[in-house]
Amino acid sequence: MDSLFTPSSIAVVGASSVSGKIGNTILSNLLSAGFGGRIYPVNTRGGTICGLKTCKRISEIGESVDLGVIAIPRDGVLGAFRELLKLGVGSVIVVSAGFKEVDHEGWQLETELARLANEHHVNLLGPNCLGVINSRGGVNASFATGNPKAGSIGFFSQSGALCVAVLDWALGTNVGFSKFVSLGNKAVINEASMLEYLGNDPETKVILGYVENIEDGRQFMEQAVKVSMKKPVLMMKAGTTPAGARAASSHTGAMAGSDKACNAAFSQSGVIRVEKLDELFHLAKAFSVQELPLGPNLGIVTNAGGPGILAADACGESVMRMPTFSPDTIGELQRMLPGYASLYNPVDLLGDADAESYGRAVRVVGHDPAVNSLLVIIAPMFNLDLTSVAKAVVEGMAEVSKPVFCCLMGRKNSAAAREIFAEAGIPVYDFPKQAVRAMDCMHKYAVWKGRPPRTYITPEHDLDAARKVVDNVLKSGRSELVEFQARDIVTAYGLPTPEADLARSGDEAVEIAEQLGYPVVLKIASPEVSHKSDVDGVRLGLKSAEEVKAAFWDITARTQRLRPDAYIAGCLVQQMASPHSRELVVGFRRDKQFGPLLMFGLGGVYVEILKDISFRLAPLSVEDAGDMVREIRSYMLLKGVKGGEPADFEAITDVLIRMSCLASDFPEIYEAEFNPVLVNSEEALVADARMTVVDISAGASQEQDGRE
Structure with missing residues (x-):
């Protein structure tokens, strides 16, 4: 997508001389960003705009252009797009609104735009979008206010209004971006396209995204898995209320809403899901400037006991740990600090600490072999020079090749100190919990990135026998399989059942x-x-x-x-079944975006009342199946408590993998549930099964998906 992000020529269709109009703002932004290529304003009145000669028609440009930006009323967009195609345009941004987000006519126009773009291999961004910014390339083809500084964060958003808010926040906090993209209606370029591009962009170190829906779940996951192995992907997904639960006819269907599928997709592909916008950028700060920690062990240095306790509490709520320092570290701290200072983790320098104490303490704690990363908490005291402390911490950590984070509490007198930390690549947070959350996410991502490859197996099964059952049910016009029909499919997939x-x-x-x-x-x-x-x-x-x-x-x-x-x-x-058996529920429901979403949990009250369940998307790896079992809160009941025998975990994972295989083999099966699966120390029996089928050849699957 070089023609979109690094064009040598740009046509602005709908350029305007009237300040405040979108066509004028786009042209002004290109000039203020320092775009060094050729710009062709297009306006039916001709003349000059912003000192540039204007073409009355697109055809007057007379040569090929890399990028076209269309900012005219909806009815003229399709004609302008066709004219740009005649010039051999590489990419087109349609900022104009009024397409599928408005009415059926708009949907038809957008569909035709997408068809033409795909037919001519043109990158189409939008319609109904803010535009695109390449901070390092002098390209601001958007109608946003201001030019963000260059940085290493790549950001894309489905919401243009959110883009405006984020840009304003970035300008106020001096945060920089490598690429900044408003996706709009995603007629062609979508979140998967951006993951692929930003994943290969050497100027982007961390990727942030905001989406309200995901166009192609499988394409998204395929790209996310590849990209997450190279750089962190942090995403915020809005629209989390599943409307399909009201139409569900099973435990699985009632609980497997679209948001559960999204969570599973993010988890399985290495995407870090963020719930709040401010947290998205707190995490981005950490990932963009610090290396990943080699472990969860955190050393804390503070000058106030309260914030140190808050940091310890935050560690207790995460996977981060506060290790005991080595005797050498404790001895060194004892020699350099007053006798009343706390020498253990967290190290409390007390309220009269100065810059020299901070510098020496972070150096000693940072060198401790048990410490993987360091958190420095600075509470402003009446006699503490924050600028000197910042310099001392930076100098002390220059000798330590471990991630370091700072919590600088208070805003009034901390601007200079914050700037020192920013120049040194040390992320600064207002409160301890924010910093610990960032370190927690970085450690989890490091673990995910370093995990061994997933193992996928296809168990033996009789596909023809199962196909015969499904076809017979579809021919009968029924959507529900009676239990003995479902049992025939269960048996075909090699799953044991009680004799019946x-x-x-x-x-x-x-x-x-x-x-x-x-x-x-x-x-x-x-x-x-x-x-x-x-x-x-x-x-x-x-x-x-x-x-x-x-x-x-x-x-x-x-x-x-x-x-x-x-x-x-x-x-x-x-x-x-054996009286010592425990009841399990295993099921799947087909999600509109991501495909079969598998569910696992203990039966009875655990699924009906406590909703103690785990989810993953098919196809399921052996490791995914094991994670599903260990993830439920009642896992210890399966392991055996008070002398009880442990369940046969190999048999449980086998049921999950065979269910995943069934879901992948038969798109006609919209929903399936084994309930209960009776498990003891020797086997897992599918005691009851139900399935719902749809005739996908007749478009019935779309009707079923409409439930959601």
Whole structure:
């Protein structure tokens, strides 16, 4: 995208001589940024604008241009775009609004713009965007106010208004950017495009992004995984309320909202998700100027006990640790500090500390072999020269090749000290928790970046047998699989189930029960009854022929009375599982952007009330499956407590991987759930399964996605 970020010629279509108009602001920004290439203002009135000769029509330019910027009313945009194509334009920015964000006609115009851009291999940014800024290349093709300083932060945003606010903040805090991009409606260039470009941009050290939706989840994840291995990606995702939960018909569907899918996508691709805008830039400061720590151990030097305790509390809420210093470090601190100073972590220099004390303390603590990074807290005291302290800390840390962060509390007299730290590449925060949060994120990212490659396996399964079941259900016009149909798919994927068979009468139920051996379970078999508990359609622990026959007639009669619309195939007679088994829930639901989202948790109250669940996107690696199991809060119950036997973790991960395989193989399966999966120390049995299918060939998948 060189023609977008480093063009040699730019046409501004809709350039204006009227101050305050968008076309005038874009032209003025290009000139004030020092753009050294050719600029062609286009305005139907002709004349000169900002000292530049104006073309009345695009065709008058008469030569190719790298970048076209269109800032005219919507109805003229498509014609202007076609004229730019005739000039062989490489990239086009459409800042004009009124497209798919407004009405159907606007959507049609935007669709045609995207079609033409893709057909002619032109980079299209927007429409409905602020523009683009390359701070190091003298390009400010935007209608933002002011030119940000050059830096190493690449920023892109779906919201133009947010871009304006961020630029204003950056100008006020002296934060610099390498590239600054407003994506707008993302007709062609989207967040995945920007990740790919900024990931390869040598001027960008850290990438920040704000999005409200992600156009192509799989494309995004593919790029995010590649880029995150090279440089940190921090993103803020707005619009987190899942509207699809109201249409869900399973535990998985009720809990697997789009925001859960986004969290899983970020986690699996190494993207650091940030909840607040101010935190986005607090973290960006750290990542852009400091190297990654080699471990979680943090040394703290402070001149006030309270802030030191706050920092220790923040460590306790994160993965950061406060190690014990070596005897040599403690001895050195003892020799150089007053007897009443605290020599342990955190090192409290007390309120009468001076610049020399700070310099010596950070040097000693920074050299301790147990310390991976250092936090220096400076509380302004009446006799403390903050500028001298800043110089002493910078000089002391010059000898230490470890990340160092500063918490400089107070704003009134700290401007000069903050500037000293900024020039030395030491990020400064107002409060201890902000600094610890930044170090926590940097350590987690370092761990993610250094992890071994993921292991993906495809377990043996009978794809043809499963395909036959799915096709038969689709041909019948039904969307819900009855349990014995779902069991056939479960079996085809090599998952063990308790022995069971379908009974169409009470006598047949008794016959099956005696073949399986008592006790048994009876469950209603009906494609219209997703949740058997709604009709009291399950009987457990049946120990005789009389109990089985009575249960059969009671279940079927009750279901017929409560659901007269339901087709009743009979009852499934199933072998009882071991009394020592624990119940699990494993499921997936197909997310509109990211595809199958898998869910795992303990059954019963843990999923229904506590919502103690974990999520990942398919395909699932072996490591992802293990992480899902360990991530739930009730994990220790699976490990075994008070003498209880641990669950068969290998069997649990096998269920998850086979579920992932099923989700990847069958886009027709919109939603599936194994509930319960009964696990003990020897095996994991899928005791019940339900699935929802859609006819994707008829566009039914889009109808299902519309639920969200």
